[in-house]
Amino acid sequence: MRQVIRRKEVGDLRALLSRHRAAALTGGFGTGRRSIMRVLESEWDGPVIRVTASRLDEGTPFSGIGGLLAAVNASANGASDQADLTTDEIVPSMMEALRSISGDEDTLILVPNADEMDMDSQRVLGQALRRLKSGRLHIVITARSIDDDGPFASVPEIELADLSISELIELARDLALTRFGHTRIAEEAAQVAAHAASGRPLAVSHILEEMAPSEMRGEIALSIPVRVGPASRPMIADYVEGLTPNAEALLRCLSLSPLTPLRPLVRRMPGFWEAVDELESRGTIERRGAFLRIPHGFVRAMVQQAMGASERRRTHLALAEDCADTWPQVEAWHVSFIDPDEETPQQLASHALGLVRRGLTAGGAEYAERAIRVCNDVEELRGQLVEIAEALSDHGQFAFSRRYTRIASRSNQAAVVVRARTLEVRNVFLETQTLPSSLFTSWSRYESEQAPAEVARLQLTLALCHCERGEFARAQELLALAEAADEHFRDSEAQLVQAVRILLDGNRGKDGAAFAGFVSLQEHQDAIRPSFGLAVAQGLVLTEHYEAASAVLDHIGETCAATRVWKRQVDCVRADLEMRLGRVSQAVDVIDRLIAETEADKRRGLVVVRQDRILLLHAWKLLLTGRAGEAGLVEEQAAVRASATNNHRLLVELNALQGRYLLRTDCAAEAIGHLRRCEQLSADETNPNVRRFEGDLIEALVGIGRREHATLLLQKLRDRAKACPSQWTDLVVSRSEALLAAGETATDLFGRALRQASTSEFVFEKAAIHAAFSARLADNGSMLKAREQRLAAAALLREVGASRLADHLRNGQIVEEPKAPTLPDLPRLGELSDEELKVVELVRAGMKNREISERIFVSLRTVELRLTAVYRKLGVGSRTELVSRLAGNPRLAAV
Template sequence: MAPSITGPGGDRGRPACRCRAAPAIELAGRDWEMRLLVGRAHEAALGEGQAVLVRGPAGIGKTRMVSAVLDELDGIARAVLAVRCPPGGSRPFEAVRGLLEPLVQSEEAAGRYQPGGIGPQVLPGLPDGAGGSDPGTADGYAVMHGLLRLAAGYAAEGLLALVVDDVQWGDEASLRWLGFVLRRAENLRLLVIMIQRTGPGEPDPGALGEIGESSRCLTVDLGPLPVEAVADVLESGFGVAPAPAFAAKCAEVTGGDPHLLAEIIEKLRGEVVPDARSAGVVEAAGHRVVALSVLDRLPGDALAVARAIAVLGREELETITTLAAVRLSVATAAVRTLRGNGLLKPDRLEYRHDPVRAAVLDAVPPAALTVLRVRAATLLNDSGRPAETVAIQLTRIEPLSRTWMVNVLREAAADAERRGAPSAAARYLVHALTADGDSAAILTHLGRVLGQTDPRSALRYLERAYGLVPDAAGRVPIVVQHLLISLASGSARRGFGLAAQVLDALHAERPPEPAATGRALRMLDTMLLISGMGEGTTGADGHFPAVPLPGGDAGEDRQLLAAAAALGALQGRPRPEVVAQAAEVLRAGTATAGGWTVMGAVFPLYLADRIDPALAAVTELLDNAERCGEAFLCALAASARAHIRLFTGDLAEALSDARLAFALGAKGQGVPRAFRHAALASVLVHYDQPVRAGQVLDGMNGPAPDQTFLGHHSYLMARAYSLRALGDEEGALAVLRRCGDSMADAGFHNPLAAPWWSDAVEILAGVGRTGAGRELLEPVEPHAERWGTARSIGMVRVARGLLTPGDAGIALLEEAAERLSGSPARLESARAEYLLGRRLLQQGDSERARERLRRAISLSVRSGDKYRLRLSVQALAAAGGRLRSGTASPADALSQGEQRVAQRAAEGLTNREIAESLFLTLRTVELHLTSVYRKLGIKGRSELMSVLGTNERNPEN
């Protein structure tokens, strides 16, 4: 361990040391990541404890970037404590000891904490062995809590930054303590930065995963620099902007490695101008840099080892030796030479940089390299390695010369699909087609996996498979996949045509196995119903109950069941039935289900107010998509989660998800444009930014929104919201009616699927067109009652109350507000309170109106709904209530405990006096006051006195 403590300028007697300045060239491509880290640091300095987990392979620049961030903390951080975890494991709490011992050694810390028993004696309480008691025991908890109090006490006076490098090797007790601290870090001036080396063979402690999942932890994955960032680095190094071809060649040669890029710049600066004509020089220089001329000096046997490592990599020395066909002693000496020259990683048989590996392979004649790869694949297959390990070698061999190679690729594709990596599965299958291009089974499998990431390409492969299968029963799985995937690509018309052909053929056939034909017919009947979700018609609504739904965990069965659940929810079929179907789909997890399958199950759960399982499923889908780098699935899942979080009134997280989905729009073919644009636009409306919301909707590329249910109707609802927020209620009403007509044409009767009628009734009631409103609402009410959630009934009661005059209308609105208060629909609850308050004001009951409007304000504040907050504040002012000018939230948003603490603070009591008078700890008082300041949008005690003093003098406020 190598602990250090730094402070602003080393003042107040603390030993000071500064991390070395990170090279500007190597950091030039990390501006965005730097801003993220510095932003988190500033949030932590304001009293919102934060953590950052910086991950990436060795040599990618993690530590250099963190060092630069720490330099930014000069003048901000009271102390920066750093420790590096050693490889090979360490004793319990060793990392914590390395971090916190400097506090004990500091004269200031010792003077502050020795009296009173909180403090530094906790560290001596960590014996070398037994002191790392199990954190789950009572003694372990006491140790962890004592360490927390020590750090928290120091952080009370200023920002405390804790930096743990090589955290992947940290002891579990220390990692659990960091998680323990983060769960209690609200209102702590604490910043935890963890640096994790990733890659094959690196440990991945479970406790570290728990920290990374915390809402207070930002995970920053450093990978190779893209071409744009490489260009920025080159401009920083050469002093002029490089030509695109020059930048592209540098990115290709270095693999986007910032360290290697800096070396090339150092080598070429002053010798070449970074223009297109110099691109060839870059390649030659890059090879010289990465190879370091070592390979030219290696003897033949050692060169064979270098080539075997380049082909296999990450394998044991015995396997490398076998492929190189040399003695073990020769292989050992060759590895020692390569490692001594910095070409190999120190802890495994793998080249430090891909360009080095490429330089080794480029020197091998193509024919010889193919022979070497075939031998490597055979060696791995014969030794029983997993199919995907063998497939990595096979994808680099062309043409595939043996049948077993195609079989291994198909097995590898199935494994990749099961672990939720459709792009990897597609790569294996595409390569298998080079040897067996007329295999309908491979084409169908490829179509299924591409349906999750590239629907249009998937349909092309399925069309090829359809043409290769002569019998109708064999075409059924192909048509089923075609119909499911076409929902994502915008139109199922071609799928309908194929299905009609197959159905006609099946009805005409008299095969020897009628049971198989009957099952095929039932599958197609089900799919024709389900595929109506994308075409505006279900075709045979009344026939649906007679169609037996599939069972089992097979991918096709889960696809059908999920789509049936989604269709049932849209049609308004019995809620317990569709919820049970959705739960069955998700029972086996989301990783193997595919994006549209998961979405089909999440949708009915969301409509049924089963928010926790819906969020869990879509979050698991998003996490898996991020791990696999699937832009399509990331955008789909993030958009869905944004819609769900918007509905539950978690606008901050909804905005984060919507922005992520929007940013992914340019990546990957088939990303659902309308769905993600609608998510961001809807959130922006509630942030009271309707102009920006309209711009987001206007910015969709293409002639028309997506024709899927999710895309089309979400787009229409978002457009109506933005128009209404801009004051164009007639325009909004026209769009809402379009949405309602589309739903009716499709036979979708669930009023929550796209609640166009709710806003439409409010608009009509507001202009006195109650007759039109009743005509619109009457077909909706029975379906809302039948669906039977607090949300559906509450929203219908709101609409009916708006259309009903006098006390009867008020009673309906009161019932609606009561029902919605018990649902997760926080935005609808705030809307009901607001509309009830306005109706009471119209009836002349200002006192009750103020009460309801304050409830609407409180709900809006807690949700972050600035649009509803603005409307409610205006209505409260009209009712005779007043709020402090410029305050983003009223005192009514405070809890009772916060109100008591705030009132005494406004009276001039100190925090200690407040704690004594209310029998609270000093820390609890500080937490309450911090929460009060945040809710009221003020900076300190003097403003608090003004706000609460005004409230006391004006009880109507």
């Protein structure tokens, strides 16, 4: 196992030793304690003394301290017999031995598994650690945990929290390369190992040791649950040791299937509900609707492998009979282990698709892998695998989606191959916003002849992606190619054609296609695909039909609430809608949710969907909330992404955002550079309402005295407004005319512009008009009237939630919002179970674990397990951190 898996914790431990001289490293079996100790030992500049402790000696008083003294004396003064030590002599003898270590270098003493020493030794050692404040001696102990009233209480501690899925995936990649040289582990294999490991880095190592190289490369069906060796048993002790016979029997049944229905087990197993309560209280099993499952892949693997072959077969047979007729998907699963026939693989694949569509993606992937394993010829499954891949993609499970797309792409059927290619295009675009470089060679003449509808869908998918990038000319060419095969269209291709037309027409300021789509959506809600609904919403936003767009987004959000990919894109469009309406507070709420979900996806090892939009929205939110310093880092990431993917639309919108902010903070000269860049990149666009930068550029030019240039731009803007009329463009034209007018004419024109902006959707624009009017009055020496206009603008900005810009208009400067302390992304406590919530409340009240167990009438072990589950769900590493988060995190204040 690589020694660098917890490099951060190694650095933290060294820093702790430099301050306190003594430290405790705590964590369960498999969390990496031994690895960290090895790294610390190998990198220590001075002498290192390692002390051993064993459970075999825990009944012998002071045996642990005897071993420590023996190690120290052997290092310092030669061997010494510790057999005659008495209780009164042990503490002075220990302190004298520690002081006797000679040399000018710092000495490190390592005491692994100190909690396995006899209790007398633990008390003495704990006392010594608390007294060790200075000098050249450093001591590190490891233990599973440290109780507040235990022998090692108050010793500075680093608690090894479980690694996130993304960290475990990265670890799997590193271990695969270390163990197999240049072998790269397939992403889906890494995910299986990471999820099964349940946060333990050592578990990943054990899983990869049992994984065949061909399986690691994704060339054969994946083993789910994973294979593990007997050395892994201690890692699941908390979940399985000391169970009642009924609980053990239930756990063995559940280990044989990703999902097991409750009802048959209730009828067949005595003491069923007591067993369920016992296993749930430990966190060993969980309910998913009408099903039970083991959420920890490592636990399920160990329990299943502990069963004999005959016991597994008997249990499969009994469960298949229990589920016959009522739960066909579970019956098919168990039959596949007893007596699979030719139809079993197709049945499993069909049930896999159903599970994924219901949001049970892990179970669906396991069913699909089982189908591949029992199928004699994978060609029979490739068409179904494409459907499963599409459903997995909708749920953001791109690793397994790519796996099944890859398998399907080797089909003998042109239609299956083209569908797989279409899905790959969509997945890559959602992840990176890039497209194939050779557009017109993405399909062959043979494919066009054999699968015209599928080729048309590929062309239309590419067209939609180009619309998203603002490359409308290419989208138009692809649309024309697809429409040439319209006699082969099914409903799905017809909807894609309409979606592309809506986006193309919306870019030209035409709302006919969007309205027709809106009507179609109302009439055929159940048959509408998310891609079509999303295009309708975008078209309505571009043509200023905001209420209709909001209704469409609500509908898609409800129907696609469980599909992460579509929900994320809906939120991006909704944030854009709120930004166009100038409703800063509402937009910030949506953006905050997007950012939180994105960070959660990263920790879970999932692909971030549409990161281009999320980066842009994040930058907008930071600027509008007065955190320009942080916004700079996000803007840099967005610029790098735009350059790497040659995404001109992202670059235009980023520059427009930066220019607008600089203009609103009285930095007109700096704003011009960004806004001119928008002008250069948008030369081919006809609709000014798409990017919305020209009014700001005119105002910035006026602000630095370049009125002639501003007048030329205004004339161009008038011409474009005639070709693509919109209320927003008319308002910007009026504001620009007022800025360029002289004397009383300017006052009249500003008054007219303010009247035009009197509706609710133009509150932000009305504030901009007041601010521009204020600047004109100040230039003319009317300071009192200028102040009135400035305060009016500030009041409007505060009304829509742009309080930082409002403060700037009132005070003349932007005050950076203080950066909040970095806290983990905690869910609300309401997401914990009632039992866990009780423990949390009593912890916050200051009660010890034993006091809590007495208060709620459960065992001390149950309290510890529930508290461990709370730590995992809330992302904290210790009791102290939990209490501080409860006291300091406003999201938890309501509990």
